[in-house]
């Protein structure tokens with residue numbers, strides 16, 4: 194029976210059958226022959242996900258001093274039911290990623306339809322045609338319990354399979370650039386031996402030309418420029434590999450303005466990525482305890498942070514919101530801790546801060562459920578059976594990426610507590626973590642496994658009409674700082690809801706005037722790190738009492 198892959202907009206694409214592979218390889222060979230005649234280098238990007246799709250377009254858009262394209266890019270993607278749809282979409286010139294940065298869609302359209310320097314395919318045979326392979330497949334980290342990253346492990350399968358497939362297909366001179374965030378040691382101690390062994394089987398005696406350079410892409414408003422116009426770190430397994438990776442990156446990125454840092458060995462480049470993200474995870478986790486301190490002692494942590502930020506040495510202090518999601522920060526430190534034992538063979542526990550930071554970040558969202566329960570309780574409404582609307586499903590503002598978002602944990606915990614959940618997000622059409630919770634991210638990986646009573650969440654759909662979503666709710670949770678939520682008017686919100694509600698601010702979205710207005714309208718307000726709301730509540734009560742007294746007199 195034919196299998197299909199469904200795009201986020203619901204379009205169905207039939208997965209390729211055996212007979213399609215030959216035709217597809219012929220198509221690629223013809224394209225590559227004509228592109229080689231134009232003296233263009235052939236670059237295969239393996240994995241066209243959040244990173245690979247945009248990196249592929251950046252490379253395809255590269256040109257020489259005379260404005261002539263220098264590369265022809267083949268984005269290659271496994272034809273899985275989950276991901277195949279990205280290939281036909283790219284081949285129409287459409288971006289498989291929904292983002293605030295208009296340049297993503299424009300660049301893909303330009304490279305596919307006008308410059309004709311970008312195509313996408315499902316066949317690994319593309320690797321046979323490559324001068325360069327850029328690896329952008331995922332390397333996941335599977336946690337066995339919530340809030341204990343140490344008990345998890347790196348999922349090396351997709352990556353190891355990719356190295357095997359690459360080694361079976363490439364020519365000996367092909368540069369293989371690993372961009373995936375990997376456990377430090379992977380390039381030299383996992384990729385290199387896999388490729389070397391396969392080369393020997395193929396009677397190739399030369400060393401693989403293998404390098405590592407990690408992505409610092411920030412999905413969001415500056416998606417493209419966070420790849421193209423940004424500093425990079427790289428390293429090769431030998432001099433030739435280093436020379437080739439420096440040459441490639443200098444040709445496709447703006448390395449004049451944003452110079453490359455070339456490190457001695459790939460393990461240094463790999464470690465740089467893990468330390469960079471662990472540092473970020475740690476400064477966010479550090480504020481979790483101060484957030485609780487603030488809530489319990491009448492302090493507004495948002496104002497405290499803004500006061501500290503003024504000092505130039507402390508300008509990167511940031512408020513953590515309801516947990517730290519995204520694909521990278523929740524897992525990258527885990528890859529480092531895992532590598533120390535499982536790649537390098539050490540037995541002792543040297544890591545304290547890195548795993549603790551991830552554990553704190555992974556459970557911070559659960560506190561939002563407590564705040565919601567308390568706010569509703571203050572209004573005399575039980576949480577069980579309360580209708581609750583979560584504003585924002587993605588992990589950060591103005592993007593459609595829902596991976597490991599704090600909102601997912603909020604929804605799961607409140608559902609476990611008996612509440613009925615609704616969700617609104619202008620950037621997310623389908624929240625696959627719920628709709629396909631039995632198979633996405635993989636059958637055993639859903640966060641569902643840490644909570645009870647989750648079955649009905651399969652039916653959770655993202656509401657696009659905010660007014661409709663608000664109708665009849667008991668509580669409203671501001672979970673993400675999406676642009677459309679910043680200016681919501683309390684009077685309109687309460688009117689749409691049909692009366693006073695509990696309002697939970699997870700991200701410093703409400704200013705004091707709005708908090709005051711919600712109280713005046715009879716709402717209850719609570720917020721992560723926002724201990725001062727109690728003062729505003731008392732002030733509103735006093736003002737009301739004074740008005741009452743004046744009226745009676």
Ligand SMILES: NC(=O)c1ccc[n+]([C@@H]2O[C@H](COP(=O)([O-])OP(=O)(O)OC[C@H]3O[C@@H](n4cnc5c(N)ncnc54)[C@H](O)[C@@H]3O)[C@@H](O)[C@H]2O)c1
Nearest residue numbers: 240241242243244245270271276329330331351373374408
């Ligand atoms: N998303 C980010 O913001 C970000 C930022 C910096 C670094 N990174 C790193 O970049 C890497 C890729 O992340 P992503 O967000 O693009 O992941 P992703 O899951 O969106 O993309 C990975 C893609 O690779 C495909 N794939 C898996 N195995 C394959 C195979 N054998 N052949 C071809 N394709 C295959 C998957 O189907 C998927 O489309 C990760 O290591 C991640 O940590 C991500």
